[in-house]
Amino acid sequence: MLRVGLTGGLASGKSFVGGQLAALGCFVIQADELGHQVQQKDAEAYQEILDEFGSGILLPDRQIDRRRLAQEVFGDPERLRKLNEIVHPRVRARIEKLLAEFAARQPQGIAVVEAAILIETGSYRQYDRLIVAVASEQQQIARAMARDHISRQEAEQRMRRQMPLADKMKLADYIIDTSGSKGHTIEQTRAVYESLRSIST
Numbered sequence: 001m002l003r004v005g006l007t008g009g010l011a012s013g014k015s016f017v018g019g020q021l022a023a024l025g026c027f028v029i030q031a032d033e034l035g036h037q038v039q040q041k042d043a044e045a046y047q048e049i050l051d052e053f054g055s056g057i058l059l060p061d062r063q064i065d066r067r068r069l070a071q072e073v074f075g076d077p078e079r080l081r082k083l084n085e086i087v088h089p090r091v092r093a094r095i096e097k098l099l100a101e102f103a104a105r106q107p108q109g110i111a112v113v114e115a116a117i118l119i120e121t122g123s124y125r126q127y128d129r130l131i132v133a134v135a136s137e138q139q140q141i142a143r144a145m146a147r148d149h150i151s152r153q154e155a156e157q158r159m160r161r162q163m164p165l166a167d168k169m170k171l172a173d174y175i176i177d178t179s180g181s182k183g184h185t186i187e188q189t190r191a192v193y194e195s196l197r198s199i200s201t
Contacts, residue, residue, distance in 0.1 A: 001099070001102065001103040001106065001108070001109050001110070001111055001200070002109070002111070002128050002129065002196060002199060003099065003111055003126065003127045003128050004026070004110060004111065004113070004127055004128065004130070004131060004196060005112075005113055005115070005118045005123075005124045005126075005127035005129070005130045006018055006028075006112050006114040006115070006130075006131045006133070007114070007115055007116065007117075007118040007119060007124070007130070007132055007133070008116075008133035008134060008135075008165070008168070009134070009135075009140060009159065009162055009163075009164075009165045009168070010141075010144050010155070010158050010159050010162060011139075011140045011141075011143035011144040011147060011155075012134055012135045012140055012165065012178060013133045013135055013143075013176070013178030013185065014114055014116075014133040015030070015114065016133075016178065016185065017133045017176050017185065017189050018030065018112060018114040020185070020186055020189040020190075021110075021192075021193060022112075024189075024193045025193075026109075026110045026111070026112045026196075027102045027106070027110070027111045027112065028111075028112045028113075028114060029098050029111065029112070029113045029114065030114050031091055031095065031116070031118075032114075032116060034091045034094045034095065035087055035091050036066065037094070038087060038090040038091060038094065039064050039066065039069075039087065041061075041062055041063050041064075044090040044093075045086050045087050045090045046064065048086045049069070049083070049086055049087075050064075052082060052083075053069060053072055053083075056068070057069045057072060069083070088121065095113055099111050099113075108200055109200070110193075110196050110197065110200050112131075113127070118130070119163060119167075119168050119171060120162075120163055124171065128199075129173040129174065129196065129199070130171060131173070131175075131176060131192060132165070132168045132169055132171075132172035132174070132175050132176070133176050133178055134165050134168075134169060134175055134177055134178065134179070135177070135178045135179045136179050139179050140155075140159060141155045141156060141159065144158065144159075174192045176188045176192060
């Protein structure tokens with residue numbers, strides 16, 4: 001089984017690329033979605049998050065209000081580090097379980113793990129190949145504003161907290177530029193898939 005990492009920056013198109021790779025037959029794992037799952041009531045990270053951040057982050061149904069939790073750690077590197085220390089090991093454990101199950105089913109398959117901070121955490125080293133989805137800064141800001149219903153200032157703040165795409169590109173085996181048409185992005189993704197397929201068989 002070929003292990004592939006997929007990352008990018010804020011609204012740089014990595015989820016679109018991941019969707020295309022899934023349509024082509026790759027097994028795609030979304031780390032952000034697993035991050036949401038481990039915070040669900042009675043899931044692995046729930047109680048420890050509650051112990052650390054208090055019941056003020058809960059919704060009436062006692063689920064974690066992720067928007068409120070994000071506000072708790074916004075601009076506070078120490079609080080963010082603590083949250084990551086709770087969530088990330090649980091996410092990694094789920095990823096490894098899913099990868100092992102897929103490898104047993106399809107030893108020659110291609111598994112893609114889509115994660116926002118694959119490089120920042122150093123976990124990109126665990127993958128055979130790394131794909132980085134990129135777009136211009138202005139496109140990233142415009143997309144983030146439309147997708148997340150945030151102000152330009154907030155989008156720019158989020159971007160400044162991330163590793164620059166130029167630095168991520170230096171570590172990439174494949175770069176997919178999503179700044180053009182969807183058709184052009186799909187063409188690039190298909191070319192990357194064909195290359196991965198040639199390696200995995």
